[in-house]
Amino acid sequence: xxxxxxxxxxxxxxxxxxxxxxxxxxxxxxxxxxxxxxxxxxxxxxxxxxxxxxxxxxxxxxxxxxxxxxxxxxxxxxxxxxxxxxxxxxxxxxxxxxxxxxxxxxxxxx
Numbered sequence: 377x378x379x380x381x382x383x384x385x386x387x388x389x390x391x392x393x394x395x396x397x398x399x400x401x402x403x404x405x406x407x408x409x410x411x412x413x414x415x416x417x418x419x420x421x422x423x424x425x426x427x428x429x430x431x432x433x434x435x436x437x438x439x440x441x442x443x444x445x446x447x448x449x450x451x452x453x454x455x456x457x458x459x460x461x462x463x464x465x466x467x468x469x470x471x472x473x474x475x476x477x478x479x480x481x482x483x484x485x486x
Contacts, residue, residue: 377425381417385409419472426475427466434462441483454484 378393378401386406394400398411444455451459461481469475 377418377421378414380421380425381414382409384417384420385413423472423475426472427469430466430469430475430478434465437480437483438462452484458482458484 378396378398379391382389382391382401386409389406389409390404391406392402392404394402398414401408438459441455441459443449445451445459458481465478465480
């Protein structure tokens with residue numbers, strides 16, 4: 377997360393972080409960024425990582441039901457609603473706490 381936070385501030389930064397320790401950053405061909413500025417980016421990076429995980433889970437759940445939506449299949453209203461709820465699950469999400477509180481829709485019986 378430290379490197380991701382640094383890259384939020386300076387996308388061209390070249391650094392090495394030893395042992396995931398913010399006090400052990402080696403700067404290569406760029407100016408050091410103060411530790412406080414790096415730490416200030418942690419919530420942003422944490423949120424983006426959680427949102428990526430949420431989208432990956434959502435995408436897998438959608439993929440698991442894709443066969444229901446094939447042109448030669450009739451999509452039930454329940455399955456259609458489930459798939460739409462999955463697609464909408466990221467709407468309005470702005471914090472990691474909201475991500476942690478997500479209640480996943482229940483997949484209907486096919």
